[in-house]
Amino acid sequence: MKVFIVLAHPEHQSFNGAMFRTAVDVLGAAGHEIKTSDLYALRFDPVSSRTNFLTVKDPDYYKQQTEELYASESYGFADEIEREIQNIEWCDLMIWQFPLWWFGLPGILKGWVDRVFAMGRTYGGDRIYANGVFRGKRAMLSLTTGGPAAAYEKGGFNGDLTAILRPIQRGILQFTGFDVLAPQIVYGPVRLSRPARTQLLEAYAARLQAVTSEQPIDVGSY
Numbered sequence: 001m002k003v004f005i006v007l008a009h010p011e012h013q014s015f016n017g018a019m020f021r022t023a024v025d026v027l028g029a030a031g032h033e034i035k036t037s038d039l040y041a042l043r044f045d046p047v048s049s050r051t052n053f054l055t056v057k058d059p060d061y062y063k064q065q066t067e068e069l070y071a072s073e074s075y076g077f078a079d080e081i082e083r084e085i086q087n088i089e090w091c092d093l094m095i096w097q098f099p100l101w102w103f104g105l106p107g108i109l110k111g112w113v114d115r116v117f118a119m120g121r122t123y124g125g126d127r128i129y130a131n132g133v134f135r136g137k138r139a140m141l142s143l144t145t146g147g148p149a150a151a152y153e154k155g156g157f158n159g160d161l162t163a164i165l166r167p168i169q170r171g172i173l174q175f176t177g178f179d180v181l182a183p184q185i186v187y188g189p190v191r192l193s194r195p196a197r198t199q200l201l202e203a204y205a206a207r208l209q210a211v212t213s214e215q216p217i218d219v220g221s222y
């Protein structure tokens with residue numbers, strides 16, 4: 001299996017860093033091919049603009065999706081975008097490792113999506129959802145929170161985490177054709193003892209050993 005892992009955390013020694021290294025080590029040791037994009041290490045620019053492209057369709061009025069369609073037809077993506085698109089096209093499984101920031105993706109990862117998931121190349125026309133460009137591939141969110149698990153249950157003070165993740169799992173991953181695996185969630189690692197955190201890393205490693213046989217989840221179409 002070919003696995004592409006994206007890390008969005010500014011601190012290498014963070015728990016997210018440990019989750020990322022666990023995945024790289026375990027999946028690599030199991031014989032899978034691994035590619036990674038550590039977005040902070042790459043100094044990935046999350047601001048979407050004409051820098052996404054080598055080509056110009058309309059120099060007078062910048063409309064991103066028009067430029068994306070043109071670039072898709074004419075090999076016109078900037079190198080840093082082309083590399084990331086090729087990583088997604090290459091993989092069988094894509095994992096995003098990130099801390100939940102303001103109920104969503106950290107800006108660097110949201111900006112990566114804004115720039116890399118380009119119309120024409122990654123979706124467009126009727127090539128969405130079940131007909132999506134990336135159908136047959138699987139994707140998994142691996143995230144940490146600050147709040148405890150009880151805060152993210154239905155009726156908890158933050159509300160249901162499944163609903164919070166829906167814009168990502170439905171609006172980005174399923175929209176472009178991915179089958180979505182259950183998210184790997186570590187609630188409030190900073191609140192836990194070191195042994196408890198170690199146990200959670202071991203549980204993640206055990207899950208990844210068997211990830212090839214996992215079935216996708218229903219992320220809901222409400």
Ligand SMILES: Cc1cc2nc3c(=O)[nH]c(=O)nc-3n(C[C@H](O)[C@H](O)[C@H](O)COP(=O)(O)OP(=O)(O)OC[C@H]3O[C@@H](n4cnc5c(N)ncnc54)[C@H](O)[C@@H]3O)c2cc1C
Nearest residue numbers: 014015016018099100101102103144145146147189190197
């Ligand atoms: C801008 C912003 C917005 C946020 N919004 C939200 C929000 O909407 N909802 C929410 O719930 N939270 C929110 N948070 C909190 C955030 O989600 C958490 O701080 C984050 O998820 C914790 O993960 P971390 O990797 O940063 O933890 P860290 O603080 O880096 O790590 C936790 C502990 O794990 C230890 N550790 C590292 N490696 C290992 C290892 N190998 N083994 C054992 N222990 C290890 C570290 O030393 C540390 O003590 C927000 C934070 C920010 C900065």
